[in-house]
Amino acid sequence: MIEVRDVTKHYNGFTALEGVSLHVPAGSLTALLGPSGSGKSTLLRVIAGLESPDGGQVLIDDDDATAVPPRRRGVGFVFQHYAPFKHMTVRSNIAFGLKVRKRPKAEIRERVDELLALVHLEGWANRYPAQLSGGQRQRMALARALAVQPRVLLLDEPFGALDAQVREELRIWLRRLHDEVHVTTVFVTHDQEEAMDVAEQVAVINEGRIEQIGSPRELYESPANAFVMEFVGPVTRLGDDEVVRPHDVSIETEPVSGGREALVKRVAHLSFEVRVELALDDGRDIWVQLTRAQAEELELEPGHIVWVRPMAGRLAAAV
Amino acid sequence: MPANRRTRIGLRTVALGYLGLLLAFPVAFVFYRTFENGLGAIWDALTTPNAIHALELTLIMVAVAVPLNTAFGVLAALVIVRGRMPGRGFINAIIDLPFAISPVVVGLALFLLYGRQGWFGSWFLDQGIQIIFSTPGMILATVFVSLPFVVREVIPVLREIGTTQEEAASTLGASPWQTFWRVTLPAIRWGVAYGVVLTTARALGEFGAVSVVSGKILGETDTLPLYVEQRFQAFDLTGAYAASALLAAIALATLLLMTKLKPREAET
Numbered sequence: 001m002i003e004v005r006d007v008t009k010h011y012n013g014f015t016a017l018e019g020v021s022l023h024v025p026a027g028s029l030t031a032l033l034g035p036s037g038s039g040k041s042t043l044l045r046v047i048a049g050l051e052s053p054d055g056g057q058v059l060i061d062d063d064d065a066t067a068v069p070p071r072r073r074g075v076g077f078v079f080q081h082y083a084p085f086k087h088m089t090v091r092s093n094i095a096f097g098l099k100v101r102k103r104p105k106a107e108i109r110e111r112v113d114e115l116l117a118l119v120h121l122e123g124w125a126n127r128y129p130a131q132l133s134g135g136q137r138q139r140m141a142l143a144r145a146l147a148v149q150p151r152v153l154l155l156d157e158p159f160g161a162l163d164a165q166v167r168e169e170l171r172i173w174l175r176r177l178h179d180e181v182h183v184t185t186v187f188v189t190h191d192q193e194e195a196m197d198v199a200e201q202v203a204v205i206n207e208g209r210i211e212q213i214g215s216p217r218e219l220y221e222s223p224a225n226a227f228v229m230e231f232v233g234p235v236t237r238l239g240d241d242e243v244v245r246p247h248d249v250s251i252e253t254e255p256v257s258g259g260r261e262a263l264v265k266r267v268a269h270l271s272f273e274v275r276v277e278l279a280l281d282d283g284r285d286i287w288v289q290l291t292r293a294q295a296e297e298l299e300l301e302p303g304h305i306v307w308v309r310p311m312a313g314r315l316a317a318a319v
Numbered sequence: 320m321p322a323n324r325r326t327r328i329g330l331r332t333v334a335l336g337y338l339g340l341l342l343a344f345p346v347a348f349v350f351y352r353t354f355e356n357g358l359g360a361i362w363d364a365l366t367t368p369n370a371i372h373a374l375e376l377t378l379i380m381v382a383v384a385v386p387l388n389t390a391f392g393v394l395a396a397l398v399i400v401r402g403r404m405p406g407r408g409f410i411n412a413i414i415d416l417p418f419a420i421s422p423v424v425v426g427l428a429l430f431l432l433y434g435r436q437g438w439f440g441s442w443f444l445d446q447g448i449q450i451i452f453s454t455p456g457m458i459l460a461t462v463f464v465s466l467p468f469v470v471r472e473v474i475p476v477l478r479e480i481g482t483t484q485e486e487a488a489s490t491l492g493a494s495p496w497q498t499f500w501r502v503t504l505p506a507i508r509w510g511v512a513y514g515v516v517l518t519t520a521r522a523l524g525e526f527g528a529v530s531v532v533s534g535k536i537l538g539e540t541d542t543l544p545l546y547v548e549q550r551f552q553a554f555d556l557t558g559a560y561a562a563s564a565l566l567a568a569i570a571l572a573t574l575l576l577m578t579k580l581k582p583r584e585a586e587t
Contacts, residue, residue, distance in 0.1 A: 050486055070489045077490040083483035087505040097491035100501070148492055 001026040001184060002047060002152055007056030009042055009208075016042040017053070018208040024152075024186055024201070026061075029178050031199035032188045033231070039208040040188045041080075044154050047186065048075045061151055076145030076183075078155040082137045084129035090140050091116070091125040097148035115143040118177070135166045146181065155187035159194060171198055192232045196220070204228050226316040236286045238310060246289040248314035251276065251298055252307045259307030262286070267300050276300060278308065346567060353564040356557055364561040369538045373546035374565065377523060379454065380542060384461045384522040389515055392469025393507075399470075400477040414471075417464050425463050426531025429456060433532075452534035457542065460528035465521040469514030476510035477503075516577050520570045 002024040009017040016039045024030045032040040045051040047058055049070035058065050065073050085093050092099075094115050098108045116122050119139035129137055138158065145153060158174065159167040175198055178185055189195050195202050196216040204211045204219065204227075212224040216232075223229035226243040236246045238260070252259055262278040265285075274295035276288045288308065290298070300306070353361060364370065398404070399411050417425065433440040433450040443450050450456040484506060488498040504511075526544040533540040537549060543566050550558035 048490055050490070070486070071492045071494065073490075075490055077487065079483050079487060081483070083487040085484055085487070085502060085505075087508075096488070096493070096501070100488075100491065100493040100497045144487075144491065 001059075001061055002186065003057075003059035003062075004043070004047065005057040005059070007043070007046055007053045007058065009039075009046060009051060009053050015208050017046070020056070020205075020208070020210055022203055022210060022213065024184060026184050027182050028200050029175075029185045029198065030187075030201045030203065031195035032186060032203050032205055033192060033195040034190065034205035035231070036190055038205045040190075040205045041156055043205065044156055044186060044188050047152070048077045048154050049073050050077070074148075074151040076148065076150035076153045078138070078141045078145050078153070078158055080157045080160055082129075082141035084137055084140065086129055089126050089128060090121060090132070093129065093140055094143045094147050096144060101148070111147060115147055118146075118180075119143040133166075134162050135170060138162070138170065142177070146183070150183065153183045153185040155185070157189060158187050159189070159191075167194075174198060196232065202232075204231060206231075223316060229316040234289070235316075236288065237284070238280070238286060238308070239284075242310065243316040244310040244314050246275075246287050247273075248311045249286070249288045249308055250311055251288060251290070251294075251300070252309075253298060253304075254307070256307050256309065259309040262306055262308050264300050264302055264304045264306060266302055267295070269295075278306070280308075349560060349563050349567060352556075353560040360557050361561045361564070364555075364558040365565060367558075369541065370546060370558070370562060372538050373541045373543045373562070376454070376457075376541065377543040377566075380458060380461045380525075380529075381519055381522045383458050384465050385515060385518050387462055388466050388518050389469050389511065391466070392514055392518075393473055393504075393511060395470045396473035396477055396507075397503075400474055401482070414467050417466050422460075422464050422525065422527030423531060426460055426528040429459055429463070429528070429532050433459070451532050452536065452540060454540070456532040457529050457540065460532050461522050461525050464525050464528050465518045468517040468521065469511060472514035472517070473507055473510045476507045480506045512577050512580070516573050519573045523566060523570055 002022070004020060004022040007017055007020045009015075020039075020043060022043070032043060034040040042051060046053050047060075049058075049065065049068060053066070056066075060073060060075070070077075085096065088096070091112055094112045095108050098111060103111075112125075113122075116125055119142055121136060121139060121143065124132065124136065124140075129140065132140065142155075159170055162170065171194060187198070196219075200215065201213065202216055202219055203213045206227055212219060212228045214222075219228060219232045223232065226235075226241075229235055229243055229245070234246055235243050236249065237243055238249070255261075261281045264276060264278055266277040268275040268277070269292075272292065274290045274292060276290060276295070278286055278288065280286060286308070298306075365374075395410065395414060399407050430451055431437055433443065433456055435441065435444065435451070437451075440450060448455065450459070480503075484502050485498050488502045489495075493501065524544055525542075526548070529542055530545055530548075533542070533545060535541060535545055535549065541549060543562055547559050547562045547566070550556075550562060
């Protein structure tokens with residue numbers, strides 16, 4: 001379990017974190033999601049002890065860890081570019097944490113063999129990191145972090161440096177690994193799909209503050225504000241403060257109260273969804289997502305005049 | 320493209336010619352002149368008591384200056400690159416002093432400080448330790464002039480490897496001491512090794528600073544470079560060439576040793 005209380009961190013006048021509080025339940029898989037420069041990596045580094053906060057507290061399994069150096073926190077950290085020890089073989093990399101703890105040789109060998117199997121690198125034990133692919137290097141870094149049986153596992157942009165296909169595979173693999181090992185895990189990402197797909201709990205961070213914490217579904221369906229709504233899914237803007245999901249806009253062929261006149265410009269039949277592009281009476285371009293059935297019923301054609309309105313309760317709360 | 324090819328060959332000729340004329344040819348010539356009179360003459364020239372003493376003294380210089388400057392160099396590089404204390408820029412600047420100042424000036428400064436009338440010299444003399452015109456002074460001069468090499472070789476390597484490997488080690492439970500020996504030092508080892516080779520070469524060959532503080536007492540405070548000059552002045556060309564060749568051979572052996580030790584893994 002990790003508890004972050006009111007953590008603040010400044011770098012020469014720049015505010016990286018401002019009063020951040022976060023609860024990560026034991027055994028959960030949590031994502032810190034935010035745009036670059038939002039402070040999400042700084043928060044992860046504060047939890048690991050690699051940065052010390054200017055104010056606030058970090059608790060790991062109910063122990064106040066704020067002043068504890070990284071090596072005594074019991075955290076496993078996987079760095080963005082994996083930080084492999086380049087002069088060591090895969091086996092020595094994974095064994096590092098056990099060696100500095102002066103564990104018996106036989107025990108180290110056994111544990112490293114276990115981990116090599118867990119991350120599917122059995123045949124690569126005597127290679128050097130430079131001889132591995134990106135995905136393999138990342139799995140090595142994971143095994144190295146897990147070797148010391150950390151209380152929490154922290155991953156900084158774990159899939160950031162990989163190409164699209166490998167990313168997808170590793171995502172599924174990380175989920176399975178978490179089910180197997182069940183260590184409290186926090187990972188940082190700027191990719192909302194990745195966060196929503198992998199994590200049980202997502203904390204959305206922006207400009208050093210936590211905007212919202214919740215399950216992927218909560219974030220999508222009841223975002224706390226327009227920023228969260230925009231960051232975790234598609235949106236369209238009916239007005240400067242009227243932000244709504246494109247599937248939460250209804251289209252009527254007759255004038256309705258609260259509806260606004262719009263001109264249909266294009267109807268695109270994508271697979272299951274139909275995408276309608278319209279121009280509002282004030283010239284603003286919007287788009288609406290319909291199902292096939294809805295689209296067939298409305299019989300929309302470019303040039304039609306329709307009336308659009310957001311569905312009840314679906315507008316984002318003003319920031 | 321033929322035109323480019325001609326330019327390339329032209330450039331190569333100029334570069335190789337320059338290197339040959341200025342570097343390879345003079346060194347080769349020393350060896351040539353050395354072996355001109357046969358191996359027997361060289362052996363005789365190098366086994367005189369004075370020559371043996373000069374070699375011993377030179378090796379003592381290397382044996383003290385190299386470990387000292389290696390330890391200090393790595394420490395200073397760590398402070399400059401990783402440290403947070405104020406005054407790092409100042410340290411960084413003064414480390415180049417031995418490069419900037421003429422070795423003769425260094426020798427004179429040591430002379431003034433540690434000589435009979437110097438600030439520290441008289442105190443040391445009271446303790447029965449003679450520094451100038453004796454081995455300690457020559458060691459001081461050698462350490463001074465060969466100080467910057469390890470620092471200058473290690474700093475860029477430290478910058479390049481960054482801090483993430485060290486951070487990784489700390490999250491894995493390594494103490495700062497363990498992190499240094501197991502992660503940082505292996506990562507910078509080629510920078511250190513190259514610095515050691517340059518330091519050795521400089522310590523072997525230093526003339527100016529050592530010459531001022533040694534007093535050039537034959538058979539007592541004569542290092543190999545001083546001995547070469549002394550033989551040369553005495554019109555003993557065989558002795559001068561033989562000692563020169565020995566100096567060059569030791570330096571080349573150090574360089575070869577490092578190249579040999581460098582494993583393949585470092586090339587990737």
